[in-house]
Amino acid sequence: MKISKSMGNLEIAKLFRAVAAAYALKEEDNKFRITAYERAADAVEHSSSEVKDLWDCGELGSLAGVGSAMTQHLDELFRKGRVKHFDQLFRGLPAAVFELMEIPGIGVKMAYKLCKALGINRTHGAVEKLERAAKRGKVRKVEGFGEESERNVLENIIQMRKRTTRILLPDAYRTAREVIDWLGETGGIKTAEPLGSLRRKASTVGDIDIAVFCERPAGVIKRFTQFPQVSQIIESGTESASIVVSRGIQVDLMVQPERRFGSLLQHFTGSKHHNIALRELALKRGVSLSEKGIKRGSTLKEFSTEEDFYGYLGMDWIPPELREDAGEIEAGISHKLPVLVELSEIKGDLHLHSSFNSEPSHDLGTSSMEDMIQKALTLKYQYVGFSEHNPSVSRHSESEIIDLVKTKREIIEKVNYSFANRGIFVFNGMEIDIKPDGSRALPDKALELLDYAIVSIHGSFGGEKTSQTERVIRAMSHEKVRIFGHPTARKLREREGVDLEWEKIFEFCHKQKKILEINSYPDRLDLPDVLVKEAVKSGVKLVINTDSHEVSAMDLMTYGTSVARRGWAEGSDIMNALKLADFKKELLNP
DNA sequence: GCCGTTTTCGGCCCGACTGTTTTCAGTCG
Numbered sequence: 001m002k003i004s005k006s007m008g009n010l011e012i013a014k015l016f017r018a019v020a021a022a023y024a025l026k027e028e029d030n031k032f033r034i035t036a037y038e039r040a041a042d043a044v045e046h047s048s049s050e051v052k053d054l055w056d057c058g059e060l061g062s063l064a065g066v067g068s069a070m071t072q073h074l075d076e077l078f079r080k081g082r083v084k085h086f087d088q089l090f091r092g093l094p095a096a097v098f099e100l101m102e103i104p105g106i107g108v109k110m111a112y113k114l115c116k117a118l119g120i121n122r123t124h125g126a127v128e129k130l131e132r133a134a135k136r137g138k139v140r141k142v143e144g145f146g147e148e149s150e151r152n153v154l155e156n157i158i159q160m161r162k163r164t165t166r167i168l169l170p171d172a173y174r175t176a177r178e179v180i181d182w183l184g185e186t187g188g189i190k191t192a193e194p195l196g197s198l199r200r201k202a203s204t205v206g207d208i209d210i211a212v213f214c215e216r217p218a219g220v221i222k223r224f225t226q227f228p229q230v231s232q233i234i235e236s237g238t239e240s241a242s243i244v245v246s247r248g249i250q251v252d253l254m255v256q257p258e259r260r261f262g263s264l265l266q267h268f269t270g271s272k273h274h275n276i277a278l279r280e281l282a283l284k285r286g287v288s289l290s291e292k293g294i295k296r297g298s299t300l301k302e303f304s305t306e307e308d309f310y311g312y313l314g315m316d317w318i319p320p321e322l323r324e325d326a327g328e329i330e331a332g333i334s335h336k337l338p339v340l341v342e343l344s345e346i347k348g349d350l351h352l353h354s355s356f357n358s359e360p361s362h363d364l365g366t367s368s369m370e371d372m373i374q375k376a377l378t379l380k381y382q383y384v385g386f387s388e389h390n391p392s393v394s395r396h397s398e399s400e401i402i403d404l405v406k407t408k409r410e411i412i413e414k415v416n417y418s419f420a421n422r423g424i425f426v427f428n429g430m431e432i433d434i435k436p437d438g439s440r441a442l443p444d445k446a447l448e449l450l451d452y453a454i455v456s457i458h459g460s461f462g463g464e465k466t467s468q469t470e471r472v473i474r475a476m477s478h479e480k481v482r483i484f485g486h487p488t489a490r491k492l493r494e495r496e497g498v499d500l501e502w503e504k505i506f507e508f509c510h511k512q513k514k515i516l517e518i519n520s521y522p523d524r525l526d527l528p529d530v531l532v533k534e535a536v537k538s539g540v541k542l543v544i545n546t547d548s549h550e551v552s553a554m555d556l557m558t559y560g561t562s563v564a565r566r567g568w569a570e571g572s573d574i575m576n577a578l579k580l581a582d583f584k585k586e587l588l589n590p
Numbered sequence: 591g592c593c594g595t596t597t598t599c600g601g602c603c604c605g606a607c608t609g610t611t612t613t614c615a616g617t618c619g
Contacts, residue, residue, distance in 0.1 A: 036591035279603040
């Protein structure tokens with residue numbers, strides 16, 4: 001196991017998983033040590049802060065699942081770059097084992113057998129070696145394998161290569177809808193629901209989970225495996241099945257009778273960690289949970305609603321967005337769950353790019369202000385704000401920039417006048433680039449002409465944490481700057497966000513009454529949910545915007561609202577849940 | 591190896607599906 005100097009969370013998680021695998025091969029009966037390392041790996045992977053940073057501050061203890069032994073190992077890892085105990089554990093174990101485990105359907109036991117029997121040792125080229133062996137009919141001769149599993153190995157290698165990265169929410173919805181439409185009313189289907197991370201509204205979705213409720217599962221499962229775009233049937237049983245559809249996306253199906261609606265909904269929504277925590281809690285109360293219901297001894301009680309299921313455990317119904325085992329179970333028991341913000345509470349959108357030509361260096365909007373305002377009226381908004389990009393600095397003199405901003409102000413005034421009796425108010429904003437040194441790409445004289453400004457990072461994403469933090473704080477330090485737009489500047493599946501000292505940012509925003517944006521664009525969803533939660537805890541106010549460049553994008557508000565909900569935000573945390581009079585006061589005279 | 595609102599010892603989530611070693615281990619979610 002090579003560990004690089006940076007030792008990020010992903011690497012540490014990988015190391016812990018390898019340790020778990022190595023213990024699994026030892027055939028000791030202490031299988032709980034194995035799960036302990038797996039759970040620690042999960043905890044590290046999902047930690048919102050870098051484990052190395054936690055170690056620096058002596059706060060490793062705050063990580064649930066990492067106890068004294070692992071703390072000691074991590075201590076050794078960070079000091080010396082390796083852990084003697086782990087090295088001993090890995091001795092005699094082909095490195096290729098961990099490589100082969102990447103193939104679906106191959107776990108540590110099978111990987112080890114294959115490596116030993118076929119003489120695969122090195123990480124490099126391990127999968128190709130296995131593939132060649134399978135093609136030559138050598139895998140079927142390995143103990144525990146046969147012709148069928150040899151075929152599966154080959155097919156799974158192909159699938160692994162095709163496997164796509166996680167997909168964005170709208171794409172996941174589309175695929176789920178296609179599958180559900182295909183199932184139609186087969187087998188007397190009463191309901192079919194997309195669950196899993198899709199229902200929890202995670203920022204990206206790994207696979208698509210669909211629950212079906214009906215009395216005759218056989219026909220449904222058959223129909224499911226005949227989905228036109230199916231590229232592989234992973235498994236197909238009597239009450240569940242898994243397929244791979246185009247682009248390598250896996251779709252899992254579970255079928256239960258309608259009287260078990262509540263328990264299957266709960267089970268299949270997850271998350272895995274939420275379910276594990278819930279089942280552990282249930283055990284302490286002498287009951288056992290599954291998708292079929294709640295068992296006390298051998299008697300099964302069935303649940304037709306999730307509310308009843310959670311209620312039986314003595315807790316309030318938990319909104320799917322919160323089900324990550326991040327305190328929601330405790331809150332559910334003590335009846336202290338937040339009242340999450342709803343899409344219907346949103347009363348305005350402050351990040352719109354109209355087709356007004358501010359002669360920017362970034363993209364212009366394609367819809368007129370009037371069309372966007374009409375759309376806002378159908379969304380029952382009380383206000384909108386137009387925040388086109390600042391005029392390009394390189395192509396304009398300062399006075400030209402000021403003239404452009406003046407022109408826009410006059411247009412906004414006219415627009416406001418013409419919509420005056422339609423019950424909507426238009427704010428005059430602008431989205432301003434934060435330059436690498438933290439200065440703004442708009443002269444202060446022009447800034448004065450605006451109602452408000454959004455500052456955001458559109459370049460120089462790298463760079464060191466402290467200097468980036470100073471950069472952002474400097475950019476925000478003007479009374480007209482009210483909003484920090486898409487704060488991490490991440491692009492999902494494309495680039496990581498900017499590295500910032502969030503505690504400092506939150507503290508600054510709280511003190512100076514600056515607002516952090518939750519950008520609703522599906523490939524941004526920025527501020528990310530985990531940081532929303534921290535921001536809310538720090539008393540920072542948020543605004544949910546769409547960053548629309550055309551009318552149709554204004555419907556994306558639902559995705560940003562989901563991020564807010566996943567961050568435990570209530571209506572009172574969201575600025576644009578305020579009605580116009582209050583919002584105006586907060587925006588213009590904080 | 592972790593953890594504690596019945597525990598510092600004695601527990602540790604649940605079940606479906608698959609292929610092979612015909613009674614169950616391995617893998618997955």
